Amino acid sequence: MVLGRTLAVALVGLTGHVVEVEAHLAPSLPAFTLVGLPDASLAEARDRVRAAVTSSGLPWPNRRITVNLSPATLAKSGSSFDLAIAVATLVGAEVLDAAAAVGVVHIGELGLDGRVRPVRGVLPAVAAAVAAGHPRVVVPHANAAEAALVPGARVAGVGSLAEVAARYGAEVDVPELADATLEAVPAAPPRGVLDLADVVGQSDARECLEVAAAGGHHLLMVGPPGTGKTMLAARLPGLLPDLDEADAVEVTAVHSVAGTFDPGGGLLRRPPFEDPHHTATPASVVGGGSGTPRPGAASRAHRGVLFLDEAPEFSTAVLQTLRQPLEHGELVLHRAQGAARYPARFQLVLAANPCPCGKAVGKGLECTCRSEQRRRYFGKLSGPLLDRVDLQVELQPARAGGAEGEPTAVVAGRVSAARGAARERLAGTPWRTGAEAPGGWLRERLGADASLLGDLDRALDRGTLSMRGVDRVLRVAWTLADLDGRAAPGRSDVGRALLLRTRGHGA
Known part of the structure; x- marks a missing residue:
């Protein structure tokens, strides 16, 4: 066999695209070529993969190796393709069982000592793989808990390339390496619920x-x-x-x-x-x-x-x-x-x-x-x-x-009830909250009483409100009605919403 195949995932924003990783081994002068629109960090995978394979005690094929990341028109970035490239190359060299690696998604960066290092974006990548019909996923140990959050995913956590090779039938000693950890961007410390x-x-x-x-x-x-x-x-x-x-x-x-x-x-x-x-x-x-x-x-x-x-x-x-x-x-x-x-x-x-x-x-x-x-x-x-x-x-x-005000728990109870009323009203629409509903849709549900919009029309004529502002005042009026337990806003809700928007100026 001169062709090895496996799968990886390319992330563009939060959208994951399953990528087929193909490795073609030709009897020619030794070389390693990576094609398929890789960026600089992905192009460097050639050196990381070669060093990781030899450090793991696996034979490196002295052939002309061409690795293609398909679809070739999709730009790809990052080091998460390292593991898939190594597996495809070793399958093409007949070091690993081809049938075992086909259809499996491999995600992970390789260290020069063969260690599999964690990467970012594993959750959306695994979710995209499962949605595309590829539930079997191999990820670094440090990412296994995150990948397991995706329903339907069959996750295998690995610590080294040698461990992956042993899974696929290679006769290799699996070294005991400490699990690599991902350097996270410093996040804000966790906040408790602060009381209002x-x-x-x-x-x-x-x-x-x-x-x-x-x-x-x-x-x-x-x-x-x-x-x-x-x-x-x-x-x-x-x-x-x-x-x-x-x-x-x-x-x-x-x-x-x-x-x-x-x-x-x-x-x-x-x-x-x-x-x-x-x-x-x-x-x-x-x-x-x-x-x-x-x-x-x-x-x-x-x-x-x-x-x-x-x-x-x-x-x-x-x-x-x-x-x-x-x-x-x-x-x-x-x-x-x-x-x-x-x-x-x-x-x-x-x-x-x-x-x-x-x-x-x-x-x-x-x-x-x-x-x-x-x-x-x-x-x-x-x-x-x-x-x-x-x-x-x-x-x-x-x-x-x-005077001290109400605690958070009391106010949150009213907020939950109001959101429940809005959710019931917006059922069957793509909107979740009153702030997302368009003004035209809200106007249709005001009924035949045109006097409700009189204050808004006058504010619009004076230039106090724009057309966008009118819609946003209507959204607040519906929220006020939800908080008070009414099915629809009245004129007082519209006037109050106008005051809340303008800080009382020009109302």
């Missing part, structure tokens, strides 16, 4: 937070330093319900590709919370990188919360790149070799001071900022961005003896 009762006063902001949680709405909080903006934002994930099975798999897949997933805890069931620093670059927030782009904070916050503290301090480029995910719930990152899609349906929470010095409260007598400084400060939050924010609230400095 810790926030003293700020009843208006607490109400906006509850409405945001119930409908999946975006929120802007404006107030001087120390009024509780960060505390409120950090407590929003505790109000959100657990992720369902489909969302948990999707969120976990994003974190697997990003390298921030610990498989020891199983699927991620709680909504994630991302709070990048205001010095973050566009690539770190929305994703990027050379070759195949990696997910950024916006995608890691999928089905959770993305919090931008001191939002006007972020670069304009970062703020403007958020407009696409806010509108479509996904990020499409284009590169020369293709485009990668990552889900990014998050709740955006913005926090800002009233001015650069933060003292423009009430009449602002202590404020030292000039008028042009104030305009420049808030000008960073452009009109198109703010037009996509459903709720805006102004926080005032807390006063001594302020």
Whole structure:
């Protein structure tokens, strides 16, 4: 036999493509050629595979070896193809049993000593393999727990190439090597459920937070330093319900590709919370990188919360790149070799001071900022961005003896009931929350009472609202009705939603 075959998986974004790895061995001058649009890290597999094979005590065929990664038109990147290339080459050299390796997906990077090292993105890769009808998967030991999360997968964890060869009938001694571990991207430390009762006063902001949680709405909080903006934002994930099975798999897949997933805890069931620093670059927030782009904070916050503290301090480029995910719930990152899609349906929470010095409260007598400084400060939050924010609230400095609010558990109960009502109303549609439903669909369910939209029509005529703003006010009105247990919003809900959007200005 001069041809060996096995399978691997190429990831483009979160989409996995099963790749057939073919190794052709010809009786000619020894050489190793890798074809099929490999990137630089994949092209280096030639040297890693050769060293790993010889270090494992297996014979290296002195022939002209051509390895093809099919389909050849699909760009491929990363070191996860190493194990499949080695297996296909050894099958072609008749060192391994061909029948045993056919139809098996191999994922893993090879060390020069023959060790099989873990790689990122195993969860979506294995899910793609199982969906394509290839449930038998060989992965590094360190990735086995993650791969086993995919229903229907028959996972074999291995520590070395020699162990794989022994599985496929080669007579080779399996060395005892310590399992390699994957260097994960530093993730935020796990957060417990922070209690909303810790926030003293700020009843208006607490109400906006509850409405945001119930409908999946975006929120802007404006107030001087120390009024509780960060505390409120950090407590929003505790109000959100657990992720369902489909969302948990999707969120976990994003974190697997990003390298921030610990498989020891199983699927991620709680909504994630991302709070990048205001010095973050566009690539770190929305994703990027050379070759195949990696997910950024916006995608890691999928089905959770993305919090931008001191939002006007972020670069304009970062703020403007958020407009696409806010509108479509996904990020499409284009590169020369293709485009990668990552889900990014998050709740955006913005926090800002009233001015650069933060003292423009009430009449602002202590404020030292000039008028042009104030305009420049808030000008960073452009009109198109703010037009996509459903709720805006102004926080005032807390006063001594302020009343304690309800704890997280009580508010989360109301949020869960409201989300249940919205889910029942949206059953049979592609939308999950009130913030996702289109305005036209919501208008059809308002009934024949045209007076409900009178306030919105007047705000539209005055220029206080755009057409997008009208739709978003309607979504908030439906959320308010869900929180109050009503089947549909009334005029008071529409007026209240308008006030919550405009902070009372122009209403």
